[in-house]
Amino acid sequence: NEVFDNLAMFAGYGFNKSHSAAYGMVTYQTAYLKAHHPVHMMAALMTNDADRTERVVRLINETKGMGIEVRPPDVNASSLDFTVAEGAIRFGLGAVKGVGHSAIEGILQARKDGPFLNLYDFCERVDLQKVNKRVVETLVKCGAFDSLADGPLPAGDLEALGHWRGRVDAAVATAFSLGQKKQADRDAGQGSLFDVADGLEAGPVSYPEASPWSDQVLLDAEKQCLGFYVSGHPLxxxxxxxxxxxxxxxxxxxxxxxxxxxxxxxxxxxxxxxxxxxxxxxxxxxxxxxxxxxxxxxxxxxxxxxxxxxxxxxxxxxxxxxxxxxxxxxxxxxxxxxxxxxxxxxxxEELVNKVTVQLEADSLDEATVCELRDIFKKHQGDCATYLRLRVTLAGQAHFKLPVEYSVRPTDDLLQAVERLFGRGSVSLG
Structure with missing residues (x-):
């Protein structure tokens, strides 16, 4: 009875107080880490929840709200887990849908011999028994090959990204087939001195011309693979x-x-x-x-x-x-x-009643004016068109075009004008 009475008395405070102390300690520790080491803390949380896409997406949104950059996957920079580099978080390959641990091990193992130079080099060097064709296609979709582009890809330039990913995607079948043949020859001992020389002197490669991915196709592919949009947002x-x-x-x-x-x-x-x-x-x-x-x-x-x-x-x-x-x-x-x-x-189209194009007077020539006129003619509608012409550093002229230049404010119109005068050159009202 004495033992039971002691246990009963202890049960009244032992369990709840011990848990309160433990939870309090964990709360203080995590709050300290988040306040003083926010980048590492958020990267660790994302790694912990890498197999729960919805949770990762919420953490990424929170991280961006803290002013911390989350960089997309990269075959030359990403690890299995989310990592920290230059004050930013690099997306871990382990959180990419459809890319398993075996494939990631194959990529990281091949990368020990140096960074991948291009898609063909990637398919020659990784173990294609672990990294199958579908994994390569997924890596293209999520932008993991963007750093291997043959020219700079400006952040947020969906048109340039669409052209690049369309061409790389079109090359996957050929690159994968060539990689399989090279690996089969190597396994059979049929490699040659020329193969070694090719590896040492890898020059630029050409990708096939292909239809560029539209903004929607590109963004939908990112969302499908990562659970969130990386390069932009449909809105x-x-x-x-x-x-x-x-x-x-x-x-x-x-x-x-x-x-x-x-x-x-x-x-x-x-x-x-x-x-x-x-x-x-x-x-x-x-x-x-x-x-x-x-x-x-x-x-x-x-x-x-x-x-x-x-x-x-x-x-x-x-x-x-x-x-x-x-x-x-x-x-x-x-x-x-x-x-x-x-x-x-x-x-x-129902609520917008005017389109305004802003341009620099000194950038206009006859060819540009004719091209702008043709764009307006191609997208005729009921929406009034205005030009805001910057004449000098201190002033600008704003005027309405004749009714025959009224337009329909479609995405195609906006993209055509921005291709001509740059992003942000057209506004709606």
Whole structure:
């Protein structure tokens, strides 16, 4: 009885107090590391959750919010885990979907003999029994070969990236086949002195001409492999006008009131369909994503039947609806009950009424003016066109073009103008 009484008394405080002390110690330690060594701390957290894509994506968003750069995978720089270099975090190959540990071991082992020079060199040197063709294609999709481009790829230049990845992707089959043959010859003892010389004097290689990847194909490939967008975001093209006709982002949604009417732009990251037990109607539960984060959108019955095709397109959307607040503890979760869905491109054409092109007077010549005129003619519509012409360092002229130069504000129009005058040279209003 005495032993039991002692145990009963100890049970009243021993378990909970010992855990409180341990949890308190861990909390202080992790808080210290995050405050004083944030880059290493976040890299360690990402490595710990490398097999849970959703968790990694949340950590990456948090890391970017802290002003820390997260660099994409690189066959010459990435390790199995997330690593720290030059104050930034390098994405670990272990978190790339479809690239297993055996393949990563093969890549790291081959890299001990020096950095890879190009795709063909990569396929000759890695063990293709471990690194199969699908793994190579995945590495192309996520941008892991971008550092091997035959010229600089400016950050955020999706056009240049699309051309590069399209060409590298088109070369994978040939490079893989040549690599298999070289390795088979080597295993059979048929290598020669010339093979050694080729390895020592590896020069530039040519990749086949191929159709460039569109912005959407490129970004979708990154999202598929990594769980997040690296080179840009599908909403980048709509950022300016979203500030005009969207009422909220996923971040500001947290301050919305019950039943408040909202408009929010984003893309469908995940769609789950369920049937109602009450009336057998089909309902959709969306994970809706913008640049700031994610929220849940509920699309019921007739609304889902009406907008199902749009929701499955994979293109940027504008969702209109009302807020439903759930949960008792703060922060309470805000969900959107959907009333209407439309493509952001359609919303742009409905709500934007002018296009302004900004250009430098001293950069204009007859050929450039003719090319701009042809662009306007090719994309005719009802949207008024303005030119903002910088005449001197101190002043500029702003004027409206004749009605025959009115345009339709499509992505093709914006990209054509920006190819001519540079990114940021066209704005919508």
């Amino acid at each position: 980048d093209r709509y950022e300016e006008e979203l500030g005009v006709y969207a009422t909220h982002t996923t971040e500001t949604l947290e301050r919305a009131a019950e039943r408040e009417a909202v408009k929010i732009g984003g893309v469908v990251a995940e769609l789950k369909e369920r049937r109602s037990k009450r009336n057998d109607s089909r309902n959709a539960f969306l994970t809706f994503e913008d640049r700031a984060g994610q929220c849940e959108v509920l699309v019921f019955g007739a609304r889902y039947a009406e907008f199902e095709d749009l929701l499955k397109k994979g293109e940027p959307l504008l969702v209109q609806g009302s807020v439903r607040i759930e949960g008792d503890e703060e922060p309470r979760e805000r969900k959107i009950i959907c009333d209407k869905v439309q493509l952001l491109l359609d919303a742009r």
